[in-house]
Amino acid sequence: MFGANLRILAKKYPSISELSRQLKINRTQFNRYLSGESFPRPDVLDRICAFFEVDARILLEPVESITNQSHVLNGPVLAEFVGVGVNDVPQDAFPSGFFRFSRRSFINTSQFVVGLVYVFRDEEHTYVRGYEAKDAMLQQGLTADIRAREFRGYVTRQEEGVALVISRRNSMTCSFNYLARVASFENNYWVGYVTRTVRESASGSRAVRMVYEHLGQEKTDIYAMARESGFVAEENLMPFHRRLLQTEEPFR
Numbered sequence: 636m637f638g639a640n641l642r643i644l645a646k647k648y649p650s651i652s653e654l655s656r657q658l659k660i661n662r663t664q665f666n667r668y669l670s671g672e673s674f675p676r677p678d679v680l681d682r683i684c685a686f687f688e689v690d691a692r693i694l695l696e697p698v699e700s701i702t703n704q705s706h707v708l709n710g711p712v713l714a715e716f717v718g719v720g721v722n723d724v725p726q727d728a729f730p731s732g733f734f735r736f737s738r739r740s741f742i743n744t745s746q747f748v749v750g751l752v753y754v755f756r757d758e759e760h761t762y763v764r765g766y767e768a769k770d771a772m773l774q775q776g777l778t779a780d781i782r783a784r785e786f787r788g789y790v791t792r793q794e795e796g797v798a799l800v801i802s803r804r805n806s807m808t809c810s811f812n813y814l815a816r817v818a819s820f821e822n823n824y825w826v827g828y829v830t831r832t833v834r835e836s837a838s839g840s841r842a843v844r845m846v847y848e849h850l851g852q853e854k855t856d857i858y859a860m861a862r863e864s865g866f867v868a869e870e871n872l873m874p875f876h877r878r879l880l881q882t883e884e885p886f887r
Contacts, residue, residue, distance in 0.1 A: 720791035
């Protein structure tokens with residue numbers, strides 16, 4: 636069982652030699668583990684488990700059951716509630732690729748934020764990744780380097796759309812996004828809202844409408860769009876984005 640599990644875990648790495656170096660295990664000895672001819676010492680087993688983020692059950696149980704149970708959303712407490720939605724988000728419900736989004740600014744409600752995110756699949760899960768606008772970070776007195784601006788999250792199915800739970804590094808901030816597809820010529824728009832996890836304030840908002848436009852996987856124009864990300868005035872929004880955001884109507 637250990638050898639079979641180790642072979643599954645090693646498939647994610649293009650080179651066994653490089654994997655052996657990262658684990659600081661002799662290549663010949665590592666091959667013995669893979670073939671099931673040998674078992675590691677406790678200290679080496681601990682190193683392997685820490686590297687692959689599993690536990691010592693890989694000696695006795697299939698690695699698929701271990702990794703699923705160790706995931707909080709797929710664990711025994713939440714599997715039938717949250718886990719069902721995160722395990723399978725169909726491509727036709729929310730496809731992989733680049734999305735352009737727009738929303739009213741939380742900080743300066745007279746302006747709007749336009750940005751890009753990338754949605755991708757890893758095994759049965761769907762993830763989202765992007766970067767906060769530099770101006771938004773600076774206006775909050777935060778560091779605006781690329782590492783601080785990055786955010787990531789996961790996508791889960793809902794009855795009539797999808798929800799995205801997104802956080803900045805070290806769980807500095809978190810947002811909940813709900814999106815549902817709307818009719819359009821290319822069927823590539825979603826509209827909903829985003830809420831942020833901050834205390835109530837007399838200035839600014841905690842929930843605003845949001846529009847997502849699927850751009851596909853083509854990178855030709857993505858970099859140009861990325862350079863245009865940031866704060867924009869209402870009149871500079873894409874016309875269909877402005878229409879879907881219902882800028883004259885209060886959010887309810």
